[in-house]
Amino acid sequence: MKLYYSPGSCGLASQIALREAGQTYDLIKVDFKTKTTAEGDYLKISPKGFIPALKLDDGDLLTEGAVILQWIADKNPESNLLPAFGTRERYTVLEWLNFVASDLHKGMAVMFSPFLDGATKKRFADGNLTSKFEYIDGHLSTNDYVLGAKFSVADAYLYNVLSWPPRVNIDISGYASIRKFMNRMEQRTSVRESLEAEGLSVS
Numbered sequence: 001m002k003l004y005y006s007p008g009s010c011g012l013a014s015q016i017a018l019r020e021a022g023q024t025y026d027l028i029k030v031d032f033k034t035k036t037t038a039e040g041d042y043l044k045i046s047p048k049g050f051i052p053a054l055k056l057d058d059g060d061l062l063t064e065g066a067v068i069l070q071w072i073a074d075k076n077p078e079s080n081l082l083p084a085f086g087t088r089e090r091y092t093v094l095e096w097l098n099f100v101a102s103d104l105h106k107g108m109a110v111m112f113s114p115f116l117d118g119a120t121k122k123r124f125a126d127g128n129l130t131s132k133f134e135y136i137d138g139h140l141s142t143n144d145y146v147l148g149a150k151f152s153v154a155d156a157y158l159y160n161v162l163s164w165p166p167r168v169n170i171d172i173s174g175y176a177s178i179r180k181f182m183n184r185m186e187q188r189t190s191v192r193e194s195l196e197a198e199g200l201s202v203s
C-alpha cells in the first residue's frame with residue numbers, strides 16, 4: 001500500500017489511522033507546486049491532484065480523506081477505529097468526519113489561499129472559523145475524544161486540521177479543551193510516529 005502525502009497537510013490523519021490499525025505502507029511525498037512525486041507525474045496516479053490518496057496493493061486508488069479513514073477502519077475492525085455498522089455511535093463519527101471535511105478543513109483551506117489578502121482572511125476567520133472552534137471546544141469540554149472515552153478516526157482528522165491554525169496566525173491556545181485534546185492526541189504513539197515520518201515534531 002502507498003499513501004500519497006505532503007508534510008503537515010491532510011494526509012496526516014490517514015497515516016495516524018494506518019498506524020492505529022497496525023498497517024504497513026510506503027509514504028510517497030507529493031510536491032504540490034509541480035504535482036510530481038519521486039515516481040513521476042502525480043496527476044497520472046490521482047487525476048484530482050489532491051492528497052491524501054491511498055494506492056492499494058491491487059492497484060486500486062482510494063481518494064477523499066474522510067473516505068480513506070472509513071476504509072482503513074472497516075478493513076481493520078479489530079482496531080475499533082469506527083463503531084459497528086448501524087449503531088448510533090457510528091453516525092456520530094460520520095457526522096464529525098463530514099463536519100471536519102466540509103466545514104473545518106475547507107474553512108481552514110481559505111486561510112492558506114494565495115488568492116486572498118490578510119485582511120480578508122482575518123475577516124473570514126473571525127466570521128466563519130471562530131464559531132467552529134467554539135463548538136469543538138464545547139464538545140471536547142465534556143468528551144476526551146469525539147465519541148467520549150473512545151478514540152476513533154474522527155479524532156485523527158480533527159487533530160490533523162486543528163494543527164493548522166498556528167501556521168496561519170490563528171491563535172487557538174485560549175480554547176482550553178482543544179488544547180487538552182491536542183496534548184492527549186500527541187501522547188498517542190500513532191500521532192508521534194506519523195508526525196516524525198512527515199519530518200515534523202510535536203510542538
Ligand SMILES: N[C@@H](CCC(=O)N[C@@H](CS)C(=O)NCC(=O)O)C(=O)O
Pocket residue numbers: 009010011032033049050051052063064065066101109
Ligand atoms: N476533497 C479532498 C480534498 C483534499 C485536500 O484539500 N488536499 C489538499 C491538502 S490538505 C491538497 O492536496 N492540495 C493540493 C494543492 O493545493 O495543490 C479530501 O477531502 O481528501
